Amino acid sequence: MAAGYFPTKGQSPVDSRVASPALSSTGQAPIRSNALSSKVNSVLSASYADLEIRDALQLLDERGVENTVETRRQLRLDIQKDVIDSNGLVIKEFGHVAEQLRRIGQSIANLNQGCEEMRRHITAAHQETAPxxxxxxxxxxxxxxVEMKQKLLQAFSAHFVMSDDDIATLTSTAEPVNDEFFIVLNRAKQIQVDCEILLSSENQRLGLEIMEQITTNLNGAFQKLYRWIQREFKSLNLENPQINASIRRALRVLAERPTLFQNCLDFFAEAREHILSDSFYTALTGLSVTGDEDKTVKPLELVAHDPLRYVGDMLAWTHSAxxxxxxALEVLFISDGNEIAKGIQAGRDSEPWNKYTRDEEADTVFDGHKALNxxxxxxxxGVARVLKQRIEQVIQSHDETILVYKISNLVNFYRVMFTKILGEDSALLSTLQGLEDFGLRQFRVLMRDHIASLQTETQQAPADLGLPIFLQEGLKQLTEIMKTYDTSFTSAKSREENFKTVLEDAFEPYIRGIETMAKDMEMPSNSIFIINCLLSCKTALESYQFTADRAEELGKTVEQHSIDLIEYQYAFFLQSSGLQRLVDTLQSMGNEPDLKKLVxxxxxxxxxxxxxxxxxxxxxxxxLMDALDNLRKLQSSRLAREITEEAADRFCEDFEVVEERITQADGVAERSEDEEEEDEEILGLRALFPRTSGEIRVLLT
Incomplete structure (x- = not known):
């Protein structure tokens, strides 16, 4: 088998399988041939670059297998033997594991038995200890x-119940008003507020009892604070810039009782009024109220000899005080912000039953600045009353018009100063306003008396038609008045309007006087006299802005009288030049006269x-010189020349008309038969009247 998978060198796998005797000895040659062919094709189609094949070959290399025929034949058997050996080792190891598991099972069984025994004991013990x-x-x-109730009782007692020491600190006059007093007072007020919670619960009786006790203690505390503030006010030194902080704090707290707070202010105001009145009396006379002389003070009555300075010193002392x-009092109301206002509002809210007994002003929000003022x-x-008496005496005892007006203007100056300090609504301002009005009334009376005295005297215009003596004095007096008024603090909008009454009393009578004098004079003296007077008056009034309108009116009046002088000069030119008859004849015949009728x-x-x-x-x-000589008494030479030049221009215009008409009529003029003479040559009208308008303008300009 190994030889079949690993062919020898020089022999291909196909050749070795074809030459196998097995394929020729069996009767199923075609079938095996097909299987062999497919196997050969499979082997040939396999890629030796496949990872699995490469891993298998690498494993063979690691085992050190030699590529021999024997090895190739035994490879499968060797591999199977190795697999069997490996499985045997695994089974052996699992045998050890099974033995251990049997031991563990035995141990678990022993534990379950012990737990069951313990469970029986626990059940028995639980049955015995459950009751x-x-x-x-x-x-x-x-x-x-019980412990919770005890804590609640302790907390309730600590919060709602005041100790005897705290009550003594709050109400006893023997105890001082210090920080501890205010701490206890704040606690009492907090208890009063918290009692509302009790009243809203089921414990209304307890809340009512505590509320009644706390209210009694608070009333006693405020009465104690009220009496303490009054004692402190008696010894309070306002000259000390650092007013006691405890008084400020006490006033803020007492503000929660508006009635007691107002009573304290009334008491303080009355005490300070007496003190300042005594100080003012000492400043005036150098003597104390008891009659003792104060050598550190220079009496105003002895130092100020001038009445104006005397009044000024009294007003200056009042202003300084x-x-x-x-x-000194500003720290009582302003330095702590709105604390007093908050206290008063809190007091009003806590006493809603009093809102029908207070007037409307008390319901307004407390204004610290207004209260201070x-x-x-x-x-x-008190100082204002003494000041009013003294100033009225000074005004009544002097009949100098300018002095009285200066005093009135000085009072006006300080009235404006006090307005900035005390506001508009002030008794002191009312007093000063009354003094100012009294001074102005006295000024008008003196001025009318002075005018009346002048009217009783026979007044004649000066020979040079200049200003009469009474007008010179009047203008001098008016100038002093305007200088004084110019230094006043009257607003720019009302300054001119307010001074009209002064002009009516101190100026207009003089104007009416010179107009009356001019009625008895002839032309041109009356107009020259009025113009001279009005120009001087206009010059005096133009120096100040608040009399500009009246000066402008005087200028218009001067213009009207200048027109009268122009008419006079024009008539003088016509009459003196002999042109009057010619002009009158032309005017009577209209703009386009009949020339035949004209000649x-x-x-x-x-x-x-x-x-x-x-x-x-x-x-x-x-x-021209004769015409100017007619206006030689006119003090304004410029105005005299302008008037004369205007009249000369009108005269030249009339002469041009006359010249034109003579030229036009020259062609139609005929001599009457009774006027003909044998030896006289016929002459034209233009030859009889040879002057030209150009010559006239040259001579008159």
């Missing part, structure tokens, strides 16, 4: 329940034209 365990479990559950008071305003209320008029007769021409020639050399 004891049940009873022990019941006792443990009851013990756990107000600012200091605000800065109101408190400071109340603190300086027949008296004004256009040759002799009349000769006379007019002669008068014109005499007038022209000095015409």
């Amino acid at each position: 004891v365990l049940d009873e022990a479990s019941d006792l443990m559950a009851r013990k756990k329940d 107000t600012v200091s008071e605000r800065e 109101d408190l400071v305003d109340r603190d300086v209320a 027949s008029t008296e004004a256009f007769q040759p002799q009349a034209l000769k006379d007019a021409s002669q008068i014109l020639d005499d007038f022209l050399p000095s015409a």
Whole structure:
């Protein structure tokens, strides 16, 4: 068999199988031949590059098999023998395993027997100890329940029940108001809040009892805090920049009782009002309320001799005291944010039954800034009363118009300053507004008296038609008033409107006075006089923005009177030049007169034209100087020249019309028969009136 699979060298597998005697000795040669052929084909078709064949050949190489005929014949037998030997070894090993398994089975059987024995013992023991365990479990559950109840009782007592020491700390006046007081107070408030849970449960009776006790303790605590704050306010030094922190904390807590909080503020405001009033009195007189002299203070009444300075010093002292008071009290309301507002709101929420007894203002949200402003305003209320009396005395005791107005304007200045400090709604601002109005009323009274005194005197215009003395004094006075008003803090929008009343009292009467004086004067003196006065007034008013509109109105009035002077100068040119009759004749005949009718008029007769021409020639050399001489008393030479030039332009325009009409009528003019003379040469109208408009404009410009 081996020889059949491994052919010898030089012999192919096909040849060896064909030569086999077995194929020729049997009677089934064709069948074996086919089987052999298929086998040979299978071997020949096999690829020796196949992995399985290669592995088999490699295994043969590893066994060291030689390629001999014997070896090839015994290969299958050897392989089968090896397989049988390997199987025998495996069976032998499995025999050892079976022996071990039998031993393990025996051991497991012994263990099962021991477990069964132990189970019987455990069952018996369980039957004996079951009643004891049940009873022990019941006792443990009851013990756990008792311990839980004990813990709940301890926790309830620790949270809802206050000790005698805590109650004494909270309500006893002998105990100080310190950190411990506030800690206990916070705990009491928390207990009060938590009692709402008890009231919502089945233990309402217990909740009501605790609530009643806690409410009593809290009321006592707030009363104690209220009295303590009042005692501290009596000895509080606001000049110390560091106000006691405990007072601020106490005020925040007391805010939860709005009524007590407001009472404390009222008490504090009343005390501070007396203190500031006494300090102001000492600053004014140098004496204390008891009459003792304070040498460290310079009395304002003795130092300030000038009334304006006296009023200014009093207002400055009030301003300084107000600012200091605000800065000192600001920490009470502003430094802690909205804590006081929260406390007041909490107090209102905790007392809903009081909402019908409070007014509408109390229901609003607490504003720390507004409360601060109101408190400071109340603190300086006494100072405001004394200040009002002193300033009114100063205003009433002086009849100087400018001084009274300066005092009123100074009060206005400080009123604006106090508005920035205390806001719009303030009693002190109302006082200052009243003083300002009183000063303005006194100013108007003095001004009317002064105007009335001037009207009783006989006033005549100066010879040079300049400003009368009363107007000079009035403008000087008005200038002082405008300088004072210009330094005020009046807003730009209302500044001009507010000053109109001052102009009505301090300026308009003078304007009406000069208009009355001008009515008794003739032209052109009346217009020159009014223009001189109005120009000076306009110059004084133009220096300030708040009188710009009135200055503009004066400028328009000057223009109107300038038109009157132009008419006067124009009439002067016509009358002095001899052109009046010619112009009147042309105006009476319309724009396009009948030339034949025109030359027949008296004004256009040759002799009349000769006379007019002669008068014109005499007038022209000095015409401009004569016209300017009419306005020599007009203080504005520029305006006088403008008026004269305007009148001269109108005169030149009329002369051009006259010249044109004479030229047109020159062709149709005829001499009447009674005027003809044998020796006289006939002359045209233009020859009788030879002046041209160009010559006139040259001479008058």
